[in-house]
Amino acid sequence: MLLLLAWRNLWRNKSRSLITMASVFCAVVLAVLTAALQQGVWDNLIKNVVGYYTGYLQIHHEGYWDDQTLENAFEPTDSLQTLLQTTPGINTSAARLESFVLASSGEKTRGCIVVGVEPAREEGIIHLREKLAKGTYLTQTDDGAMVGEELAKRLSIGVGDTIVLLGQGMYGSMAAGKFAIRGLLHFGSPELNENMLFLSLPNAQTLFDAAGLVTSIVISPTDTRALDQLAGTLNNRAGPTHEVMTWKEMMPEMVQSIAADSAGMYIILGVLYLVISFGIFSTLLMMVAERQREFGMLVAVGLKKRKLAWMLTIESLLVTLTGSVIGILVSIPIAHYLAKNPIRFSGQTAEVYERFGFEAIFPASTETSIFLTQGLIVLVIGLVLSAYPIFSAFKLEAVKAMRK
Amino acid sequence: MEIVIDAHNVSKVYNPETIPVHAVNNVHLHVERGEFTALVGPSGSGKTTLLNLLGGLDRPNEGKIVINGTDITDMKENQLIDFRLNNIGFVFQSFNLIPVLTAKENIEFIMLLQGASKKQRDERVQTLLKEIGLSDKTNTMPSQLSGGQQQRVAVARALASKPQFILADEPTANLDSKSASDLLDIMAKLNKEENMTFIFSTHDSRVIERARRVVTLVDGRITSDTATFQISH
Ligand SMILES: Nc1ncnc2c1ncn2[C@@H]1O[C@H](COP(=O)(O)OP(=O)(O)OP(=O)(O)O)[C@@H](O)[C@H]1O
Ligand SMILES: [Mg+2]
Numbered sequence: 249m250l251l252l253l254a255w256r257n258l259w260r261n262k263s264r265s266l267i268t269m270a271s272v273f274c275a276v277v278l279a280v281l282t283a284a285l286q287q288g289v290w291d292n293l294i295k296n297v298v299g300y301y302t303g304y305l306q307i308h309h310e311g312y313w314d315d316q317t318l319e320n321a322f323e324p325t326d327s328l329q330t331l332l333q334t335t336p337g338i339n340t341s342a343a344r345l346e347s348f349v350l351a352s353s354g355e356k357t358r359g360c361i362v363v364g365v366e367p368a369r370e371e372g373i374i375h376l377r378e379k380l381a382k383g384t385y386l387t388q389t390d391d392g393a394m395v396g397e398e399l400a401k402r403l404s405i406g407v408g409d410t411i412v413l414l415g416q417g418m419y420g421s422m423a424a425g426k427f428a429i430r431g432l433l434h435f436g437s438p439e440l441n442e443n444m445l446f447l448s449l450p451n452a453q454t455l456f457d458a459a460g461l462v463t464s465i466v467i468s469p470t471d472t473r474a475l476d477q478l479a480g481t482l483n484n485r486a487g488p489t490h491e492v493m494t495w496k497e498m499m500p501e502m503v504q505s506i507a508a509d510s511a512g513m514y515i516i517l518g519v520l521y522l523v524i525s526f527g528i529f530s531t532l533l534m535m536v537a538e539r540q541r542e543f544g545m546l547v548a549v550g551l552k553k554r555k556l557a558w559m560l561t562i563e564s565l566l567v568t569l570t571g572s573v574i575g576i577l578v579s580i581p582i583a584h585y586l587a588k589n590p591i592r593f594s595g596q597t598a599e600v601y602e603r604f605g606f607e608a609i610f611p612a613s614t615e616t617s618i619f620l621t622q623g624l625i626v627l628v629i630g631l632v633l634s635a636y637p638i639f640s641a642f643k644l645e646a647v648k649a650m651r652k
Numbered sequence: 653m654e655i656v657i658d659a660h661n662v663s664k665v666y667n668p669e670t671i672p673v674h675a676v677n678n679v680h681l682h683v684e685r686g687e688f689t690a691l692v693g694p695s696g697s698g699k700t701t702l703l704n705l706l707g708g709l710d711r712p713n714e715g716k717i718v719i720n721g722t723d724i725t726d727m728k729e730n731q732l733i734d735f736r737l738n739n740i741g742f743v744f745q746s747f748n749l750i751p752v753l754t755a756k757e758n759i760e761f762i763m764l765l766q767g768a769s770k771k772q773r774d775e776r777v778q779t780l781l782k783e784i785g786l787s788d789k790t791n792t793m794p795s796q797l798s799g800g801q802q803q804r805v806a807v808a809r810a811l812a813s814k815p816q817f818i819l820a821d822e823p824t825a826n827l828d829s830k831s832a833s834d835l836l837d838i839m840a841k842l843n844k845e846e847n848m849t850f851i852f853s854t855h856d857s858r859v860i861e862r863a864r865r866v867v868t869l870v871d872g873r874i875t876s877d878t879a880t881f882q883i884s885h
Binding site for chain 1 (some may be wrong): 704707709711721730733734736737738742744748749750751752753761764765766809810814879
């Protein structure tokens with residue numbers, strides 16, 4: 249009965265209820281989309297960063313990250329391999345040997361980064377095969393090379409051409425070799441496009457005179473949210489001779505920009521919620537003021553104040569609930585659409601993003617928790633604000649209320 | 653004779669700290685079952701205040717009010733609300749009905765609060781609607797009813813809970829004389845046929861004429877209390 253009463257009362261002042269619902273609805277849609285876009289952008293950035301090259305987690309010889317030279321390479325011993333196989337939470341891992349060389353073809357010479365990789369394993373780490381724009385993908389025993397598109401362009405080479413690499417190997421030895429171009433790679437990041445050259449790991453080890461050595465082992469976790477935990481476990485097990493680093497440590501500027509971004513978002517959301525709070529509150533204020541006589545009459549004829557309060561709570565919750573449920577229902581397809589068809593942006597922001605090596609897009613996250621959280625926040629606002637009608641129900645004096 | 657209301661030495665003072673208003677001053681009143689009593693007096697004489705005290709809507713500063721043997725003077729609020737629900741019917745001058753409920757639902761509402769079953773409610777609502785002559789308005793919203801019809805529904809609502817008595821504060825004040833007389837007819841009929849006790853305040857001489865006992869208040873004091881056959885013309 250109270251529910252029915254609350255429901256009918258809702259439609260008594262139709263336009264007011266609808267306006268309140270609409271404002272809750274708009275706020276929820278805006279909040280969900282803001283949060284979804286923000287989360288989507290972060291997820292995208294992180295995925296891009298780790299997916300382009302770095303990976304979520306790397307193991308190096310202690311001190312390698314600060315001094316990235318071949319002298320800090322290490323041997324992936326059996327015990328280390330066992331450790332990687334037995335630690336739970338690791339999806340795949342791949343070893344890399346990375347150094348700097350001069351690459352030349354004909355008249356043209358450019359500096360580039362040579363990475364010896366286990367091609368098959370890299371597919372599970374950075375999806376390297378998907379980046380292949382032309383030619384064929386390397387195999388473990390291949391003696392050819394894959395290069396970034398832009399690097400190939402600057403050296404005026406293509407698939408089938410030969411490239412000469414010149415650099416320094418282990419202990420000051422000379423590193424020199426000739427490699428056939430098997431494939432061209434396209435990275436989302438211009439920086440990688442311009443600088444990367446991939447060899448198979450054995451090939452690179454020979455080139456740098458570093459048989460059996462690697463500079464890093466890149467790890468892809470089964471659950472990215474448990475990354476820090478995994479890093480901790482590995483760090484303990486690997487001992488002081490190795491350093492275990494997550495993308496957050498390898499790219500601290502990323503973490504900072506995410507933190508700065510999220511502060512901005514929380515302010516926007518805060519303002520949004522403040523606005524609807526005032527909207528809902530003023531509705532409740534008017535509603536309570538207008539209906540004093542009715543409330544007085546109800547209590548006079550025998551309605552307990554507790555029940556009156558309950559009725560008013562249902563009324564205000566119905567408004568917020570309806571508004572936010574519809575808001576969530578509407579924003580789900582929008583978020584999904586924006587996830588599939590991300591907003592592209594251009595101009596300065598795009599430049600900054602590209603300098604960091606990310607695609608300049610705004611995808612939306614469709615993580616369920618976003619919808620739930622935003623919906624819940626609005627619900628909580630509704631609940632908190634319904635304290636006002638509850639309070640006024642309990643302090644109501646039937647005689648005075650009816651005199652008004 | 654059975655006494656349903658026993659107001660003993662009752663006083664109500666508004667603003668006792670600042671400018672005290674003795675709205676009801678040392679009133680003694682006994683009402684017996686089956687009475688049809690009018691409370692009259694000039695504006696501001698304390699009629700509403702007295703009715704509120706008798707109905708347990710307000711508390712006296714002094715004195716004691718016993719309803720059907722129960723002293724309600726010091727009852728706790730929730731207890732008092734329940735007591736009103738089960739013992740006293742109210743008809744106010746206006747705003748009697750819940751605007752979003754139909755005539756039937758308005759009458760039913762009070763029985764729902766009492767916890768009556770669906771069957772009991774349906775039966776009683778039908779009977780009451782018939783008695784007030786509004787069987788055809790069962791599912792009509794209050795806004796679609798005339799003022800007189802609304803007051804009749806209010807009487808039915810007051811009656812629905814099977815109270816000890818019905819208090820009506822100027823029930824006809826907003827009605828034209830035809831509607832007022834119709835309402836009084838219904839009240840008088842219920843009084844006669846069901847022995848329902850009515851106490852109503854009024855200014856209207858035509859309404860006063862219908863009463864069988866007239867209690868006059870002046871400045872919060874009862875100045876006369878007469879059975880009307882003595883003053884009838
Ligand atoms: N809440 C209040 N605070 C202060 N004074 C009040 C209050 N309610 C009533 N009064 C005063 O008490 C006195 C009695 O008022 P009451 O409403 O009972 O009179 P009444 O006989 O019902 O008048 P009317 O015929 O105009 O309805 C009046 O002087 C009124 O001003
Ligand atoms: Mg009055």
